[in-house]
Amino acid sequence: MRKAMAALGALLMITACGGEGGGGGGGDQIRVTLVQGLAGEEFYETMACGARAKAKELGVTLDVQGPQKFDPTLQTPIVNSVVAGKPDALLIAPTDVKAMIAPLTQAKQQDIKIILVDTVVEDQSIGLSRISTDNLKGGAAAAKALSEQVGGKGKALVISTDPGVSTVDARIKGFEEEIKANHPGITSLGVQYSHNDVGEASRIVNAALAKDPDLAGVFATNLNSATGAGSALQQAGKLGQVKMVGFDAGPAQVKQLKDGVVQALIAQLPGDIGAKGVEQAVAAVKGQQVTPSIPTEATIITAGNVDQPEVQKVLYKAGC
Ligand code: T6T
DSSP: HHHHHHHHHHHHHHHHHOOOOGGGGOOOOEEEEEEEETTTTTHHHHHHHHHHHHHHHHHEEEEOOOOSSSSSHHHHHHHHHHHHTTOOOEEEEESSSSTTTTHHHHHHHHTOEEEEOOOOOOOTOOEEEEEEEEEHHHHHHHHHHHHHHHHOOEEEEESSSOOOOOOHHHHHHHHHHHHHHHHTTEEEEEEEOOOOOOHHHHHHHHHHHHTTTTTEEEEEOSSHHHHHHHHHHTTTOOOOEEEEEOOOHHHHHHHHTTTTOOOOEEEEEHHHHHHHHHHHHHHHHHTOOOOOOEEEOEEEEEETTSSSSHHHSSOOOOOO
């Protein structure tokens, strides 16, 4: 029943977003579709804004669609219906490294140019260009920032979304390797998974605080995990006692930063990823040079620099 409802929800999403930008779709106009990892979430909405602006600049027709949950069982029917509509190119953030290979193979067989934005799939033959933050480096930066906050010692917990999501898996790897290599005083309590659910992330932190009252730090690998972990620390009155570093810079997280719930955020450049995605899609459709791998930058945000104009520019938005 829940699946049927979710599929219906996804179908409703498709009809609501068809046909944007690029002045009405003349015959030879390039048609691109962006399939987000999660519709309505600030990271992917900011990505869509960057893609839309670039599409307008290049005179491309852009459709933006996304599932209601970060879930391959919801993303797959969207990809299948996009493929049926035969766009010239598809920008997609695959929600699982394995499960999204089959639907994307279909798209490739239809000669739809595929550009992977943010996340990737294991099959290296899928994606003419892969555009994403250097997440391994981002995870290591999070480890350094957290270690600094806790004075290089104590127990640290990692909260992530689900195994099989390329970005957050790389952040965990970068974090754990940095801790092992350079922060001997830090004891990693391992990773727990929130399934990208804010409430679940809160529940995990509450349970961790009960089990390890001397918990020193938390690394949350993405927006929803960070938001949930932060509210649990706030409700437990652990502000400043348990330090936290979170990936992403959505409005809720920036508020937590200003309230002293979290000490550092690692902000990606989703708008940049979206814009570069459209550029690579157009190049691929025109048979021009395409760049196979494009790493994008990330910025460490603290209460000390959050109000600086250049930092304000990288904060995520819920709309354009
Ligand atoms: O962290 C981003 C994105 O990079 C990741 O792939 C999934 O989660 C976010 O969308 C934030 O929720």
